[in-house]
Structures are given as C-alpha cells and as structure tokens.
Amino acid sequence: MSFEAETILGRPDDDISAKLHKLLKDDEDGVSAAQLMSDAVGLTYDDLLLLPGHIDFPSSDVSLKTKLSRNISLDSPFVSSPMDTVTESELAIAMALHGGIGFIHANQDIEHQAKDVRRVKKFKNGFIMDPIVMQPDDPVEKIFQLKEKRGFTGVPITDTGSVGGKLLGMVTGRDIDFITDMSTPLREVMTADCVVGQESWSLKQADDLLRQSKKGKLPIVDEEGHLTSLISRTDLRKAGHFPLASVDAKKSLRVGAALTTHPADLQRMEALAKAGADVVVIDSAQGDSKFQVELLHRIKREFPGVDVVAGNVVTKRQTANLILAGADALRVGMGSGSICTTQEVLACGRAAAKGVYQVGSLANEFDLPIMADGGIKSPGYIVKALSLGASSVMMGSMLAGTIEAPGQFFYRDGVRMKKYRGMGSTDALKMRSSTARYLSTNQPVMVAQGVSGAVADKGSAHDFLPYLRQAVKQAFQDVGVQSVTTLHETMRSGKLRFEKRSNSAVSEGKVHSIKYAEGN
Secondary structure: OOHHHHHHOOOOOOHHHHHHHHHHHHOOOOEOHHHHOOOOOOOOHHHEEEOOOOOOOOHHHOEOOEEOOOOOEEOOOEEEOOOOOOOOHHHHHHHHHOOOEEEEOOOOOHHHHHHHHHHHHHOOOOOEOOOOOEOOOOEOHHHHHHHHHHOOOOEEEEOOOOOOOEEEEEEOHHHHOOOOOOOOEHHHOOEOOOOOEEOOOOHHHHHHHHHHHOOOEEEEEOOOOEEEEEEEHHHHHHOOOOOOOOEOOOOOEOOEEEEOOOOOHHHHHHHHHHHOOOEEEEOOOOOOOHHHHHHHHHHHHHOOOOEEEEEEEOOHHHHHHHHHOOOOEEEEOEOOOOOEOHHHHHOOOEOHHHHHHHHHHHHHHHOOOEEEEOOOOOHHHHHHHHHOOOOEEEEOHHHHOEOOOOOOEEEEOOEEEEEEEOOOOOOHHHOHHHHHHOOOOOOOOOOOOEOEEEEEOOEOHHHHHHHHHHHHHHHHHHHOOOEHHHHHHHHHHOOOOEEEOOHHHHHHOOOOOOOOOOOO
16 A cells, blocks of 8 residues: 555544555555566656655655765755766856755866865855956056956956965056056056955955955955955855755865776876865766776775765666775766767667666665766656665756856857767767776777757756755655655655656646747
C-alpha cells in the first residue's frame, strides 16, 4: 500500500476504510522504482513521471539539504558542470551563495584554474575581489575611457597596477573634473591619503566606515598595505543575505574543481589543493579505467583533506571499481547531455534515468552519494533524478545562459544567446584537458563526442537558482515528501510511485493545442 493511503485512511475496523484498504492493496496506482527499472530497456527522464502523494505541509517546510560527497553537505542539490562555457569563478560564487557548488573547469592552464578557486575561497559578500586597478604612471585618459565604457571613475592605484600591489592612492571623478591634458599621469591627480579598511574586517565594519567617511568606494588592504579588495557604496546596496551559502569551517565559500587522468594533472591537483579546493571531480567520459583508479588512489593518499568525485559511470560494475578505489562520490551519466554525441558516435553509454537508478542502488549500500550528470532540462528533471537516487544534480545547459557563465552574449534571430559547447566537441578538443577527458591525448585523429551550439539568455544565476529551488520544493510537496532523505527512503521502500509514459503522454504533458504561449 502506498504512503498516500496510509496517511489518509481511517481505522481498519471502519467498513469504508477497510474496503478502501483492500481495494488499494489489490490494485495500487503506478509502480515502484524497482518495478519501473526491472527490464533491460533504457529509460530517460521523459519516459517516467512521479505520481502525486498526500500533502499535509506547506512547500516552505521542504528541506533540500543533501550530501554532495562523503564529507560535504549542501543546502541545495545544485551543481554546475566543469565545462569551459559554464563554470568559472563568477558562477561558482553564485552557486555556493545559493546553497549549491560549482566545479571550475580544467580546460585552462593550472595557474588560471587555481586563481579561479582562490577567487571563490576569498570571496566576501559585498567585497569586490577583482576591481579595476591602475598604475601611477597611467594617463588620465584611461580614467575617462573607463568612465565611458563602464560608467564609473573610482579606481585604486597600486605600484603594480593590480590587486596585491601596494596601495598608493585613489582616483575619483572629483580628481579629474578639471583636467584637460589627457596625458597627465595619475600620480599627479590621485588622492594619496585615502581612507582604507582592513582585510580582517567584516562587511558591517567596512560599511560603517564607508558611511562615516561619506566616500563612494573604500579600498581594503592587508597589514602591509597591499590592496586585497574594494567596497562600493552602490554595490553594497545590492549585496544580499545568503543564509543557505555553502561554506567550510572557516566560513569561506565551498568550491570544486576538475582535473583529468593525464599524469601532468597531478601538478594541477597540488595547485588546486593549495588554492583551497574543497572537492575535485575526475573529469572523464568513461570513469572505469586503470588511469582513474590509480589517480584516485594517489589523491586520497597525498591529499586526504580533499573529497574526490569519481566518474563518469552508468553501470554497477563501473561503480564497484570506483567504490573500491576510495571515491567520495560518483558522477553518473554517459552520452545523455544536450551537446554530447557519445551514444551516437561510439554506441556506448546509457539512458540517464536508468543509469542513475542502477548506480544509486549499489552506491547506497555503501552510503556513497551520487551526482546525476546529463539530460537535465528543467526543474522537473532535477526532481526525477533525485527521486531515482541522486543526491545532487549537475547542470550544464541549464546554467550556460546565465550572466555569470563565461562568454559574451550575442543575438540570433532576435534572441539573446550565449555559446555553449560540449567538452568533446571539435572546438574543445583543441585543448589538452578535453582530449585527456576522452582518453585520447596521443591519438593522431580526434573523434568528436560533442557539438558546439548556443543557449538562450537565462538572466542572472542569482534569480534563476532561487526559482529552481522553489520549483523543486513545490514538486516535493506534490509528491508528499519533505526532504531528499525521505524521497530516497520512500523510493527504496516502494512507497514512491512512478508511471511509465507513452510518447503521447509526454506530448500531453507539455504545452499543446495552442499556437502561442505567452511567457514561454
């Protein structure tokens, strides 16, 4: 009998109640996850639907707290993919602020990736960690160019012209109002005796000084007077409160990073650990290889404080090998991403839903969290992945169109878009890390396993992620569960009910029978 019936039916000795009990027991709606996945047919998320449960709580009571890995918990099950058109520091910061986590891609040199990790770890809400900085010998003309291009003029001046240099002064609009010679060096117009805040200060302390001094911007320096960040009065008004933020024991934002099984990436691992990465993902299209097992052993031995997500896997046999190797979590998916062609080109992989269920059923026996990767198109797909055993969901195309994702927007047929490419695409394979991901670094001929394309503008991740979170919470309410843990328990006990969908049912569940849907 389903948990819906257990919840709503009255005393067994009541005639009506007893009859209902018998009828529901003999002819229950839907099937369990085990029954749904019992045959040798690949099932995608489109092929199934969850049946509704009994609601006796508001959606605000739903908790999405979950496990990312053996030692890391998240307040939201959202993970951004380590793709070069998806996750760099800006999106990783947004993911962590909203309770998830971002994995910085490895399709860049080690120094730049480690710098992205450091940028996330050093982030303080309201602090600008990478402000525009100039040198004292730069001409005033550069300030005017900045004003025309970016709309502001307040710039810190350091001896190196970058963050980390010795702070020498500030240049604001007042300093250049009456300057006519555009070649005048900034050292002649800057305010050298400027008000500064200390690196150890909280945002409130810095905000208080900014208000007292009636300045527009406040440079933040370390004990030696080196510029570390900047606070802007305008940005402070925008700074929000993020109670769900994913933080470590030192209250720094959590961040992940990717590396490949290429031997040279041991240096990358060392740099990432030094930069403060909380977790790494071994980025491989087919994770069951001796290269990954050897790398996993070495990372766990030499960097015990960093959790490792191993993968990708889609079968129990693959899963077993990585569990034995010491994985802290498993990334599940092969060939199901929107820009992935592995299943078509190499005839290898597995339908997303079936892969998540099979891997999850084994990983659960060892309390090992799994991450669904690929095939996620909407909040509903997130819920389906979680309902089949995933503890978190990795997204690529869902986030590639956000403002915080790398790349520039462009217009196509009147639609604002951003480039999005698979890490197995011809473009991406020009980088060594992508060829290593597909275990083909020494091959004379590259076989693409992905394509390049574009996705529509999603706006800011700071607006999109709260929408995803609320949609998932409402879905949990409809199903009648209040947490990810309860969802998993009811799935494994058979109380959570599913239904397999025909092609017609899939069509019926989408917008249909109208020519135009406003707002869609």
